Amino acid sequence: MEKPITLQIEQFKQDLVHLVNESGIPVFLLDYILKDFYNEIHMLNRNQLEKDEKSYQEHTENQ
DSSP states (O other): OOHHHHHHHHHHHHHHHHHHHOOOOOOOHHHHHHHHHHHHHHHHHHHHHHHHHHEEEEEHHTT
16 A cells, blocks of 8 residues: 555655754755745646646647
8 A cells, every 4th residue: 555645745744854953054044945945846836737737728628
């Protein structure tokens, strides 16, 4: 059985918290780093959404 997504998310969060805590990077720098990280993820998500919409639209038009 594949690990449920809820458990995968929780494990990811725990791993991320551990990594941040162990990094020793000051909080004010983490703010900048995580904002950049979020912006990159957000852009990738938007790109994927656009691709999915286009693919779905093409698929529905061909049926």
